[in-house]
Amino acid sequence: MTQAVHAMRQERVRPIMDKIKALLDARVKTTPPKSLLGRAISYALGQWERVMVYLEDGRLQPDNNAAENAIRPFAVGRKNWLFSGSPRGAKTSAAIYSLIETTKACGLNPFEYLLHVFERLPYACNENDLKALLPQGMSKNDSA
Structure with missing residues (x-):
C-alpha cells in the first residue's frame, strides 16, 4: 500500500470508524440483545477487527x-x-x-x-x- 493511501485512510477514514465504533459500544448497552438491532450491533462488533484491516491494507475496498x-x-x-x-x-x-x-x-x-x-x-x-x-x-x- 502506498504511503499516500495509508495516510489518507488514517486521516479521513479512521475518525469516521472511531465514531461508528463508539456509537456501537454505546448502543450495545441500551439495546435488547435479542432484538434485530441488538443482533446487528453484536454482529458488527464481532466483525470489527476484520473491518479495521481496511485501514491498514490498501488493496482492500470498503465494499464487495x-x-x-x-x-x-x-x-x-x-x-x-x-x-x-x-x-x-x-x-x-x-x-x-x-x-x-x-x-x-x-x-x-x-x-x-x-x-x-x-x-x-x-x-x-x-x-x-x-x-x-x-x-x-x-x-x-x-x-x-
Whole structure:
C-alpha cells in the first residue's frame, strides 16, 4: 500500500470508524440483545477487527461490489440452469461460463478470445498446445 493511501485512510477514514465504533459500544448497552438491532450491533462488533484491516491494507475496498458484480449473472441465471437438460449439460454450461468469466478477468474480449480459440483449436496437437489456448496465458494482442 502506498504511503499516500495509508495516510489518507488514517486521516479521513479512521475518525469516521472511531465514531461508528463508539456509537456501537454505546448502543450495545441500551439495546435488547435479542432484538434485530441488538443482533446487528453484536454482529458488527464481532466483525470489527476484520473491518479495521481496511485501514491498514490498501488493496482492500470498503465494499464487495466487484465480487457481487462478478457473480450477478450466475444468481440471475440460477433458475434457468435447472433446465440444462442433463447433468452433462449442466457441467458443460458451467465449464463455458467459467471460461468466459476467466477470459473477462484476464482483460480479454470474450468474442475475440473464442474466435481465436476456434481458429487454432483444430491444430492443437498436445497438452501444451491446449494450455496455450487458455485465457490465463494470453495477452490482449494474442486474441486480436
